[in-house]
Structures are given as C-alpha cells and as structure tokens.
Amino acid sequence: MDLKPTKPLSGFIELLPVQQRCFDYCTSRMMDVLRRSGYNRLDLPAIERAEVLTDKDNWDEIETQMFLFQKGDTKMGLRYDGTVGLSRYVAGHLNDLTFPLYTYQFARNYRGERPQRGRYREFWQMDIDILGLQSLSTNYDAEIVATLSKMYESISDIVGNVIIKIGNRKFWNAMFEYLGLSEDQSREAFVLIDKRDKISGFVDALTDVVGAQKANEIESVFQNGYRSFLNKTESLDSSISEMDEFINLLNSMGIKNAEIDVSIMRGHSYYTGIVYEFFSVNYPELPAVGGGGRYENLASKFSKTKIVGVGASVGVSRLLVALMEMAKIDLSRFENPVDVAVLVMGDNNVAYAMNIVSQLRDAGIVAIPYLDTDKKFKNQIEYADKIGARFAAIIGDDEVSKNQVALKNMENGNQETLSVADAIKTIKVK
C-alpha cells in the first residue's frame, strides 16, 4: 500500500513543540498588552459568504486569490483578513455595541496566492481595530499605532525591534490634485510610489505615466521632503500637518521608533488616510511584519450608518514563523518545559505514582508520568533526559514501601530519597 504524504500542503504551517511554545509565548504576551489596554476579543467565523468577501463577480479571477467553494447554491470562502468580517459584524450588531469600539482578533486567515518566504496560504494575524460612528478623530490612529508598538515591544526580547513607517494617502490625493493628474494617472502613480524602493527606474516609469515635469515634482517629495510642498494648496497643507501632528502625538505617548515615509501606501484600496507599516530592524529583508490605517467607508456595503475604522494587524506567522525558518530566533529558553518526569517501575506501583503526580501538579510543578511500566528503566530515564526534565522522580517497590520518592537531579546526577513534601520543596528551589 502506498503511504500518503506527511507534508502539509504548500504554504501551510505546522510547528514543532518547542517552536509552538515560542509562538504561544509571544502571542500571549501580545494579547496581554491588548487586554490591559481594554480591547475586546472577537472570534469571528473563518468562512464568510463569497459576496461578503468580494465585490467582484468574476469568480474565476478571484478564485485564484482566495479559497472559495460552494455548498448547494451558497458560494462561500475563507476569510483573507480580519477587516471584512469585522465590518459585517459591527454593521450587524450596531444596537448592541458601544462606540468607539475597541476590538482585537487573533485568527487564521487564508489566501490562495502562491506561497513564498514569509507569505503563506494559511497564517495567523492579530488584528486590532477601533470603530466609530460617523467620525473618528485622528487621535485614534495614534492610539492604534502606539498599542501595536507596545505589542511588538512585549516580544522584542524574542524578535528584536521594529521601526514604524508612516504615510498618508491624503497627502498623495492632495498632491495629485495639485499636479492635475487624471484618475487613471493617479492610480498608476499610487502603485509606482508604493514600489519606489523596489524598482530601479522610478522617475522614468513615472514619466511614462504623468510626463517628465510632474514626475520630477513627485520625485522631489523624496529628495526635498514632503514639507517642501507646504503653502501650495489647502489640502496639501492639512495633510502635511496631519502627519506632523501624528508624529508629535506618538512621541508624547513614548513612541520613538516612528518616522514619516510618504512612500508607504498599503495595498488595500479601502484605506483613506494615515497608513503605516512595521518593519523588523534586525531582518530588513522581511516584508512588512504589520501595518494598517484608516478606512472611512468599508462598512458601507453592510449598513447605511457610516462606520469609520482605524485598524492594523500584526502578521504573526510572518514575524515568528519566518524568523524561525531563518533560524533567527533562539529557542533554547523554550526547550525545558517539564520540571519532573515521574518514572514508574512495575505496574503495581502506578497508583502510588499517579497520586504523587497529582500532588506535584497541585503544587504547581510541571510533572509528567512515564506509564509504560514494562519498559526498561534505561528507556525511562532516557525519556526524562530527552524531554529536558530538571528532575526524575523514580518510583519502584522500595520507594512505595517507604512512602517516599527517589528524586534525581538530571543536571548533576545527584539523587536522594525523600518524602513527597520534601521532594516538592527541592523541586521548587530553582
């Protein structure tokens, strides 16, 4: 009989126990930040109606980008980010929610695109959003960035530091208006500016779209700074001061690793204002490890009430799994989760041993029993060694008759026979 494949599908991730412990440690630290900050956890369905996920009606085209399928007449698909489901959720529960609403989600998302390093088809994302009705001050954008920054800070001992790059879509809208670009030209210019640091002939490519003079004006934003366009038009002025005020607010919240980079655009077209991306300082070759921005109109397809959001997400898989794959994370501190391996010799001693396991666990000690009592003792102690247990508690006929345990320190090999209470004391002294 042919054996079936053991590898998961391409682009899907599974971790070894030590990696998973690191992953869980990091995500729980980040969620601690969110809980302390008062955000509400939402756990939304992984599957949505296809019409919720996309406005496009070209099934073939979107099928290449999303996981879509059909049951009966219902077309549905796996969510590709947290924002769409959140918009639907908020629009559907307007009467039960209080705004501004602070939310977070920690969930798997799915994309059908071809996988690459740091780009998976199934990945964890931590989304944080603040939603308001009718309007939401720019101060909330800063709150989101500051909270995101704290989340990264909470795991900086594992993954290093991040830098925050902040852009503003309003700036470019004002700029294109000032330059008199058509809608098509604006759209193409958006894409080019977004890719500015990736492509070689930026000005040439831009010249093809908008002509040499305007291309040079756009390039001068990068050469002379965005502030050189002050006092041109009212909307330019306001978008520029919006960025400056934003940075000042972040500074006053203790965020020092943020800078304006007007080439930051973000792919999602629903963003309308301030946008930002987070990059790893130590591993700049990694794509953005998080980002977000403001979306004024996303829920318009679900509700006539205007719902405004500012939100961001941490690409948890990209950040952690990609770094683990590149062997950039020191996993040694996650290697020894077990305090005591309880080894049992003889089936007739199992009850006594399990009682001790229970006492150890009640005392807050991580204890696991080795219950194949017919295995040779050598195998048992080897197991204790391999799982990195700090101690082995050995239980055979002698120990049971004396109502004690033989406690062996696996690091130095010292062994003594103790009462359970004394064993607990010894184990607890780290």
Added chain:
RNA sequence: GCGGGUGUAGCUCAGUUGGUUAGAGCGUCGGUUUGUGGUACCGAAUGUCGCCAGUUCGAAUCUGGUCACCCGCCCCA
C-alpha cells in the same frame, strides 16, 4: 499565470567522463550490568535514486515530457 532552481534513507546531503550488490552524517531501534540518562563502543532496519518515456550492452548520472517543492515576479480586493 510567468521566469529560475531543486527532486537520492525519517532529516541534511554525497554519488567521479554513464559501469557490477546505492553511500555518509544525524535520527530511530537493539546491544555493551534487566534500578540510572547525557559521552563512548558494537550492531540492525529503512530507498521503485519524484514519475513516464527515450538513447545505450548498461541510466541515480544523458535527452524529452510530467508532477511536486523552493526562490523570484504578477497579485495582495
């Protein structure tokens, strides 16, 4: 969808200008005191050499096709 690369043991990979029974390290299992691990020593198991066809007396090796994976592009609503 496009371009490039790689497919040999559970894993990482060797494998000479095509030549007999296919190799190493690590891991696994067993043994070197049946109540004592890490180190050391001895031994064992495991491969349709990704798949199909072709060239050849002979293919892991050369050619074509195909599939899978990796890297990059497109895309990122």
